[in-house]
Amino acid sequence: MSTRTSVCELAAAHVLGQRRMKVYFCGSIRGGRDDVHVYRRIVQKLQSYGSVLTEHVSCSELTDRGDVEEVRGGDRAIHDRDVDWLHQADVIVAEVTQPSLGVGYELGRAVDMKKKILCLFRPSSGRRLSAMIRGAEDGEMFTVKDYTEEEVEKVLEEFFNNLNRT
Numbered sequence: 438m439s440t441r442t443s444v445c446e447l448a449a450a451h452v453l454g455q456r457r458m459k460v461y462f463c464g465s466i467r468g469g470r471d472d473v474h475v476y477r478r479i480v481q482k483l484q485s486y487g488s489v490l491t492e493h494v495s496c497s498e499l500t501d502r503g504d505v506e507e508v509r510g511g512d513r514a515i516h517d518r519d520v521d522w523l524h525q526a527d528v529i530v531a532e533v534t535q536p537s538l539g540v541g542y543e544l545g546r547a548v549d550m551k552k553k554i555l556c557l558f559r560p561s562s563g564r565r566l567s568a569m570i571r572g573a574e575d576g577e578m579f580t581v582k583d584y585t586e587e588e589v590e591k592v593l594e595e596f597f598n599n600l601n602r603t
């Protein structure tokens with residue numbers, strides 16, 4: 438079964454046999470935790486579609502030190518765990534308003550893995566999104582969506598409903 442078929446079928450049913458859709462959520466950690474309340478809202482909504490591999494990114498207790506204390510093996514172990522999760526993921530959702538080297542790296546790796554990707558950006562931040570993210574939009578596998586915090590659940594609903602049709 439191709440990755441695309443699998444994503445569509447999983448999105449349609451939220452489950453396939455015993456397997457729930459796996460979502461990888463990317464959000465800034467060492468890049469700054471200012472938007473953690475938005476990450477929380479996104480992850481709560483994503484959990485209605487499947488299991489979120491990176492729920493820790495949305496935890497308000499997680500500081501900009503990262504989860505080094507929780508993960509034995511330090512930064513190398515965090516990197517290897519997250520790349521492994523990226524391989525497992527059916528879909529990637531990234532909040533890209535707060536610039537983060539780690540999120541940019543994850544997105545580059547996910548493109549290489551031919552994953553379906555949604556990037557969410559809030560223009561109200563006054564920031565201008567990197568051309569390497571905005572310019573990666575391809576109308577199929579890589580989507581960039583400008584949004585306001587109030588409409589975040591609706592934007593996610595639209596994206597996951599469209600996965601059913603593609």
Ligand SMILES: O=c1[nH]c(=O)n([C@H]2C[C@H](O)[C@@H](COP(=O)(O)O)O2)cc1CO
Nearest residue numbers: 463464465466467468503504537539540
């Ligand atoms: O402790 C961590 N745990 C972790 O899972 N990450 C991953 C998940 C996030 O989507 C992304 C954040 O990268 P950064 O820390 O450069 O902002 O990297 C990053 C760190 C710290 O860099």
